[in-house]
Amino acid sequence: MLYLASKSPRRRELLGRLGLEFGVLELDIPEQRQPGEPPRDYVCRVAREKAGAGLLQVLGNPSALVLGSDTEVVLDDEVFGKPADAADAAAMLRRLSGRTHQVISAVSLVSSGRELQTVSVSQVTFDELDDARIDAYIATGEPFGKAGAYAIQGGAEIFVSRLDGSYSGVMGLPLRETARLLAGFGLGSTFGPASGPQATEAA
Numbered sequence: 001m002l003y004l005a006s007k008s009p010r011r012r013e014l015l016g017r018l019g020l021e022f023g024v025l026e027l028d029i030p031e032q033r034q035p036g037e038p039p040r041d042y043v044c045r046v047a048r049e050k051a052g053a054g055l056l057q058v059l060g061n062p063s064a065l066v067l068g069s070d071t072e073v074v075l076d077d078e079v080f081g082k083p084a085d086a087a088d089a090a091a092m093l094r095r096l097s098g099r100t101h102q103v104i105s106a107v108s109l110v111s112s113g114r115e116l117q118t119v120s121v122s123q124v125t126f127d128e129l130d131d132a133r134i135d136a137y138i139a140t141g142e143p144f145g146k147a148g149a150y151a152i153q154g155g156a157e158i159f160v161s162r163l164d165g166s167y168s169g170v171m172g173l174p175l176r177e178t179a180r181l182l183a184g185f186g187l188g189s190t191f192g193p194a195s196g197p198q199a200t201e202a203a
């Protein structure tokens with residue numbers, strides 16, 4: 001049985017697109033970057049912690065497979081998580097204005113005894129955003145609960161002049177990589193890959 005360890009409605013919707021049945025585990029995992037922790041390592045660690053915490057909830061089911069994921073926005077080695085408030089959202093969007101940033105999404109898939117992980121890194125370039133546009137966007141409420149204070153799948157799509165990478169990865173769950181990871185556990189949707197060459201076996 002596959003479980004998604006996530007409160008994110010986006011992840012639920014994205015995983016649903018693969019056509020597999022899954023249950024949802026809602027967890028609260030603290031997301032705190034360690035001093036000096038490289039952004040990619042941080043995102044991978046949090047994804048692993050989410051999946052691991054989910055697995056603990058379903059230990060009674062020996063065939064349980066749990067998927068955890070984490071998404072962060074990175075600019076100049078700084079990690080932008082979800083904004084604390086409107087001022088924080090405005091500060092993030094001002095920093096992202098006119099620049100190219102990275103969106104890192106890690107996915108961990110764990111069972112008792114095995115773990116696979118994959119990472120997607122996308123480059124996203126924003127147009128210049130003046131304060132009026134930033135304030136109007138924040139007033140929609142969309143930035144809250146989103147890494148980097150924006151949703152590419154929402155109003156922020158019109159800020160994006162270029163995307164190199166995975167659109168679903170920016171949204172929170174890179175689908176191509178996730179399908180490969182699931183295939184590594186023998187779970188494939190009818191149109192998914194037969195094996196998971198991009199997945200890395202975690203220690």
Ligand SMILES: Cc1cn([C@H]2C[C@H](O)[C@@H](COP(=O)(O)OP(=O)(O)OP(=O)(O)O)O2)c(=O)[nH]c1=O
Pocket residue numbers: 005006007008010011027031050069070071072073082103145146147148150151152153170171172
């Ligand atoms: C950049 C970007 C992020 N996001 C979202 C995806 C994630 O839900 C969120 C990043 O926060 P996460 O901590 O990765 O996820 P979450 O707290 O929403 O859910 P959970 O930990 O329970 O799985 O930002 C978008 O929806 N669109 C975007 O364009």
